[in-house]
Amino acid sequence: MLDRNIDNNNLAIEREQGFLSRSAGYAIAKVKNDIWIVGIPTWIFGVCDRGMAAFIDGQLTALKLSQLFITCFFFISWLYLKPDSSLGDDGVSAIGSYQENFNLEENHRGYLQSTQARMLALQDQHLVGQRYILPFSYLSQIYHLLNLKHLEKIHAFSLNNLKVTSVNYVDRTEVGGTIRFQTRLDSPFNILRMWREPSVEVDLTLHNPYTVELSIPVYGDKRIIVIFNVLPLSEKEHYFLLDIYSNLNWFKPLLRFILHIGAALTLFEDLPYLRQLDRRNLPLLIESNKVSQHETMQLFRIYAALHAKGVNPLAFLK
Numbered sequence: 001m002l003d004r005n006i007d008n009n010n011l012a013i014e015r016e017q018g019f020l021s022r023s024a025g026y027a028i029a030k031v032k033n034d035i036w037i038v039g040i041p042t043w044i045f046g047v048c049d050r051g052m053a054a055f056i057d058g059q060l061t062a063l064k065l066s067q068l069f070i071t072c073f074f075f076i077s078w079l080y081l082k083p084d085s086s087l088g089d090d091g092v093s094a095i096g097s098y099q100e101n102f103n104l105e106e107n108h109r110g111y112l113q114s115t116q117a118r119m120l121a122l123q124d125q126h127l128v129g130q131r132y133i134l135p136f137s138y139l140s141q142i143y144h145l146l147n148l149k150h151l152e153k154i155h156a157f158s159l160n161n162l163k164v165t166s167v168n169y170v171d172r173t174e175v176g177g178t179i180r181f182q183t184r185l186d187s188p189f190n191i192l193r194m195w196r197e198p199s200v201e202v203d204l205t206l207h208n209p210y211t212v213e214l215s216i217p218v219y220g221d222k223r224i225i226v227i228f229n230v231l232p233l234s235e236k237e238h239y240f241l242l243d244i245y246s247n248l249n250w251f252k253p254l255l256r257f258i259l260h261i262g263a264a265l266t267l268f269e270d271l272p273y274l275r276q277l278d279r280r281n282l283p284l285l286i287e288s289n290k291v292s293q294h295e296t297m298q299l300f301r302i303y304a305a306l307h308a309k310g311v312n313p314l315a316f317l318k
Contacts, residue, residue: 036081039078040078040253041253043071044075046071047071050068053068091229092119092120094131094239095112095115095116095229098231098239099112108208108210111207111208111211112211114208115207115211115227115229118227122225122227125245125246125247126245127245128242128243128260129242129244130242131241131242132240133233133240134238134239134240134274136238136275137235137282138230138231140282141230141238141240142209142230144277145228146206146300147296148179149164149296154269154270155269163183163185164182164183165183165199166182167180167295167298168180172302176208176302176306177206178203178205178206179203181201181202181204181296182201182202183201183202202217206299209307210229210231212227212228212230213227213228214226222246223246224248225244225245226244227245228240228241236278244263246259291304
């Protein structure tokens with residue numbers, strides 16, 4: 001019996017190491033892809049600069065022509081060095097890899113399969129995918145995502161003092177729920193005015209214990225959708241997947257660059273708050289029914305009522 005337990009523990013460790021190795025591989029590939037995208041406008045600038053230098057004074061020389069041709073050659077070579085184009089759907093495959101390496105209960109496997117279906121339905125609008133392994137409990141991240149007040153307090157800088165003015169609608173399902181809330185941009189210089197009206201209704205949906213979706217209206221029928229997947233790895237570690245989708249008709253490389261920077265900034269702001277949450281006894285808070293009754297916490301109370309299985313995410317594993 002002891003040998004069997006040791007073998008099972010070794011197998012679990014090997015599976016987790018394999019999963020983390022694939023996650024690290026994705027991170028490296030993502031960095032390569034981002035560097036390639038940033039390099040494109042740099043080479044375009046170089047081609048334009050050499051072209052203007054060659055023709056602006058009306059004196060075309062062999063040296064100027066050779067510099068222009070060499071710059072064009074390197075630009076075309078850079079385009080051919082494009083990294084793996086399958087990175088866009090890696091969120092779906094990352095969830096699949098998680099299911100392969102962690103033995104989930106059948107209903108929780110179904111939850112993640114429904115998440116994959118939702119992400120595939122939006123795949124043609126996919127713009128940004130970021131993957132992180134964070135040294136905080138799964139429950140801290142879920143609490144953070146479902147607490148509306150963090151938009152005002154934790155992201156006061158990146159969202160330029162955005163205000164949550166009211167909660168207009170709450171709906172509960174068998175495995176989650178949706179909350180619709182009014183937000184207001186007070187500052188006339190808020191960069192978010194590029195995307196949306198000063199006052200709009202935003203939807204936050206808990207699809208299942210692992211997946212949260214934020215849907216932000218822009219102009220007309222355009223929206224920005226952010227899907228967060230929080231996958232527990234251990235009691236003090238989770239895999240955090242962030243995917244952004246939009247049907248905006250903007251220049252895609254520029255839009256991706258802006259959204260990448262924004263997503264990274266908000267995560268940087270999250271880290272001290274997640275560290276603080278990790279010091280709190282959130283399971284005891286839930287079990288003793290001491291979750292705040294404020295309207296901005298309604299979606300987390302729905303989560304606690306539906307999925308607080310001992311308030312231990314590892315209990316989802318067989």
